[in-house]
Amino acid sequence: MPESVNFDRMADRYDETRGGAERGRTVAAALAPHLLGETPPERARLLEIGVGTGLVSAAFVELGWSVAGVDLSERMLARAAGRLPGRILRADATAIPLRSGTVDACAAVHVLHLVGDQPAVLAEVVRVLRPGGRFGFVGAGAPDGSDISEIIQAMQATLADGASRRDAPDTVTRLAEQAGLRLVADLTLTGAGRPSTPLEAARQIELRTWSTFWDVPASKWSTIVEPALDALRGLPNPAEARPARIRTPCLIFESQSPGTPARAR
Template sequence: MPESVNFDRIADRYDDTRGGQGRGHAVATQIDPYLPDGRLLEIGVGTGLIAAAFTSLGREIIGIDLSARMLAYAARRVPGRIVRADASAIPLPDASVDACAAIHVLHLVADTPAVLGDVARVLRPGGRLAVVGGGSPDAVSDTGHIMETMSARLDTYRLRAARAQPEAVIETAERHGLRLVERFSIVREEGTATPEQAAAEIEARLWSRLWDLPDDIWASVVEPTIEQLRRLPDQDRPRPAVFHSPVLIFEATGAVPARHTR
């Protein structure tokens, strides 16, 4: 089984390339009303953009992440509330948090069932989990079509993405006593990259699906993608799009016995 993705290598560029504080605030404010008051755990807290937004809304936050370099940024935004840990082995007692957020993270973990199982363990009965998935556009542009085709050909990414699809997450969560209670989408407009920018981002391996690819896969899948992007017309014209990110809200039923206390 592949390991969970560690974002150490992108920590210094993460905020500038993933939407920054504005996107973090938008996500937090849209899911906050669906979560009970009290202590909130964010798994995959990263640089703390979303955790800081939750803090500004008056929440007590705990954040965990695998990446020490990402957590160095998070610790400045949410001091004293950040821990380096794997989401499948959360260093908290059973039934010790009121809510949990997993935002754009389940497609990056090695073992989705183990993560959801440990989240169910640390949530109190009646506590809630918010899962936010990756966005899909209303309409796929020529640039988006080429990049989606590339991603579909990358085996590891495809397998991870399949495990993080809403229906797969719902099925797994229910096995751990997490009952789906709300389902909706976060909608955002983006002036997406021009073909030239998209090609440059791929060459810089900006996205995690491009990290650690074998040379033969890079040559056979990625390099042709870059060439296709650079053959598109209007190289300097952005391809704006409206994205919909699926949101699943689960409630802990207390049906799964507590396993242990760390």
């Protein structure tokens, strides 16, 4: 079983490379109506798993929610502390330090592919949710409609060698249902991404900005990634920004029974 991925190395660059506060507000606005249920916003309690620098949770606070967040990365949480004072905890999502049945909603945004034990995390989600509480999952966004995205997607498919992403919607749905969650909404968030040039895209790959590239072995880097970098640099007008459109899967689940402690607290 893989270990959970710690984002300490990205803390200083995370916000600028992941869309910043605007992305947080976009995600929160899309999730909030589906997570709220009959609970008034001023009484709604949300737990964000993998809170990171707090971009999404801070947007929920702006909407009137009471929010708590957990994350493995001390450096990411140091950034979140300014946005969410007193609302964050350093913890593994397989052992959430909250009592059972104490939150109305949980959210996991671009994080389930990074956790080592997905069934254990989802079991903890079920435990901390109140009966009828909801869990919002947001997976990896897929850019489309540009020559940049075509090259990057082909490269990523070759790197994956036929394996599906660990946060593929069908995989998450199967694991969530096994944990005791019921799928109630299947959405696609569609919006404009940050325009990028082929040269900038190549540079971000070289910097290993995305966790996909952190553990690529040298042999695959030279035979798969470097040809893709050459293709990006060889595109027409490589310093010209291409508009980006992002399609992001979003699933909403509902807890069907009271949470049961996984272990003594």
